[in-house]
Every structure is written in structure tokens, then in C-alpha cells.
Amino acid sequence: MSIINEIESRRARRGLSPEPLDERIVAELAYAATLAPSCSNNQPWRIIAIKNETPSAQAEGVRAALTPGNAWAQRATWFFVLCTGAHLDCRLEEGRDYAYFDLGQASMALQLQAQHEGLIAHPMAGFSPSKVRTALSIPKEIVPLVVLAVGKPGPVDALSDKQKTDENSPRNRRPMEEVVYRGSYGVPFSTLP
Numbered sequence: 001m002s003i004i005n006e007i008e009s010r011r012a013r014r015g016l017s018p019e020p021l022d023e024r025i026v027a028e029l030a031y032a033a034t035l036a037p038s039c040s041n042n043q044p045w046r047i048i049a050i051k052n053e054t055p056s057a058q059a060e061g062v063r064a065a066l067t068p069g070n071a072w073a074q075r076a077t078w079f080f081v082l083c084t085g086a087h088l089d090c091r092l093e094e095g096r097d098y099a100y101f102d103l104g105q106a107s108m109a110l111q112l113q114a115q116h117e118g119l120i121a122h123p124m125a126g127f128s129p130s131k132v133r134t135a136l137s138i139p140k141e142i143v144p145l146v147v148l149a150v151g152k153p154g155p156v157d158a159l160s161d162k163q164k165t166d167e168n169s170p171r172n173r174r175p176m177e178e179v180v181y182r183g184s185y186g187v188p189f190s191t192l193p
């Protein structure tokens, strides 16, 4: 198989270095996110970049919003808070609210650009949205969906034993035939072309 290197090598790693990031690279990550496709080109992503290298009320607010399980992310040099609202994108029948889908595409573009730059960009749902909303002045109709902890790779000493193991564990994925079908739903796609 020939998988694009950034897709193959990206992992949600947690060992972060305190070394600062070049702001040009940070801007490129954000720009990569905005190149994602979206329904009717609605571009429903709203992205807040927060520098965690230097003290600020915003950085402190994001750190305070992280769950205890995400304490490792306190060391991120930057946070990207990815936000959207269903009203910002196509809302079609059968619950097809594309804002969340399109924000996910933007998130992946950012993660792959980070991988290309040799950085970690780890998505997290483990945070208090109300604390993030207050710290970053996010309006009520906008949902802070994911926080990305971004930084250079660093030591794993501060991680829990499980997190240390996860860091370099093989990828854990459902077998392809369970989730990829051929022709009709549920018919396993068991052979590659």
C-alpha cells in the first residue's frame, strides 16, 4: 500500500516540548485548515489560535478548561479552538448538518499540515465548553467543538504509564471489513482492488 506519509505517520501524541513555535508556521496551520472543502463553500469554521507560550487570560482559561485526563496538554505551546454552528453551513434533510463535518475536514487539514512540519496537533473533546466560551468570548450560537493541543514533540516523562504506552503503540483500528462495504451496506469490502 502507498499511503500519503502525513496520513500514515500522524498520531495523537502527547509528549510536547516547551520550545516555541515559529509564528509563520502557526499561521500556515490555520491557513491549511481554511483550505478544506465545505458545503456550498460556506466555510463554517471559526478558529481561535491561542499562544500558550506566554501568559494571557485566554491561555489560562483554556488550560483551566481541560479535563484532568488532558493535563498533558497544559504544555502545548499553542491551542487552536475549533468552533462552528449549524446555522453557518448547509442544513439538509435527515439531519445532515454539514457544519460539524466541514469543521472536521478543516481540523484534519490542520493536523496533516502540522504533521508535515514535524509538529504534534492533538484533537481533544475533553474540556469544559462553558469555560472555553467564557475565556474566549465565544457567542452563544457558536459551539467550541474541539481544542487542538499543538507543539513540537518532546519528552514523555510527565505522561501517565498508559499514556507513555499509547505514545508509540501500534494503531488501533477496527478491521476494514467491519467499516468499509462493497456495493451495499454491511457487505464487507474484504479485498482491495
Ligand SMILES: Cc1cc2nc3c(=O)[nH]c(=O)nc-3n(C[C@H](O)[C@H](O)[C@H](O)COP(=O)(O)O)c2cc1C
Pocket: 010, 011, 012, 013, 069, 070, 123, 124, 125, 126, 127, 146, 171
Ligand atoms: C473529536 C476527538 C476528540 C478527542 N478527544 C481526546 C481527548 O480529549 N483527549 C485525548 O487524549 N485524546 C483525544 N482524542 C484523540 C483520540 O483518542 C485518538 O485520535 C484516537 O485514539 C486514535 O489514535 P491516533 O489519532 O493516534 O490514530 C480525540 C480525537 C478526536 C478526533
